[in-house]
Amino acid sequence: MLNNIKKILFILVAFVSITATNAASHAHQNNHVNHQITITDPWIRSAPINAPALGLFMNISNNTNQEVRLISAHTKGYKRIELHRTIDSNGVMKMVKQAFMPIPAHAKLHLKPGSWHIMLIAPEQVPSEGEQVSVSLKFNDGSTQTIQVLVRKGGMMMQHHSMH
Numbered sequence: 663m664l665n666n667i668k669k670i671l672f673i674l675v676a677f678v679s680i681t682a683t684n685a686a687s688h689a690h691q692n693n694h695v696n697h698q699i700t701i702t703d704p705w706i707r708s709a710p711i712n713a714p715a716l717g718l719f720m721n722i723s724n725n726t727n728q729e730v731r732l733i734s735a736h737t738k739g740y741k742r743i744e745l746h747r748t749i750d751s752n753g754v755m756k757m758v759k760q761a762f763m764p765i766p767a768h769a770k771l772h773l774k775p776g777s778w779h780i781m782l783i784a785p786e787q788v789p790s791e792g793e794q795v796s797v798s799l800k801f802n803d804g805s806t807q808t809i810q811v812l813v814r815k816g817g818m819m820m821q822h823h824s825m826h
């Protein structure tokens with residue numbers, strides 16, 4: 663009898679804590695996620711341990727009526743971090759440092775190899791494949807977003823980055 667009551671109490675406690683957790687995560691979504699600018703599929707291209715620089719890529723969606731600009735990115739353990747765009751200059755692909763990345767109103771900017779990217783330069787330690795790296799992004803509307811970025815293998819066009 664006592665055992666049964668204990669069992670029932672335990673089930674009740676478990677149920678209440680699951681409900682509380684759901685409520686908390688729901689509140690979190692409503693209060694803190696910036697729906698104006700959304701980041702999807704962020705990744706860092708894995709590189710050899712002696713790599714001088716790493717490329718960071720993602721999709722940035724601007725759900726507002728105005729252009730938004732990514733003005734800087736920050737993460738620990740690099741000498742400097744730059745916003746880059748790879749351009750075709752008379753048939754030669756080269757990376758050009760940019761003051762900002764523009765995301766037009768109601769549009770998406772796709773950061774990808776051979777195009778717009780964030781360059782993590784002179785790592786103290788190159789992160790290994792599968793690692794999650796915390797990166798914060800600063801926009802010209804005054805907002806900042808901290809995202810978790812997965813280190814994974816890159817696809818095509820890997821060669822451009824080895825020229826750094």
Ligand SMILES: [Cu+2]
Nearest residue numbers: 746757779781
């Ligand atoms: Cu670059």
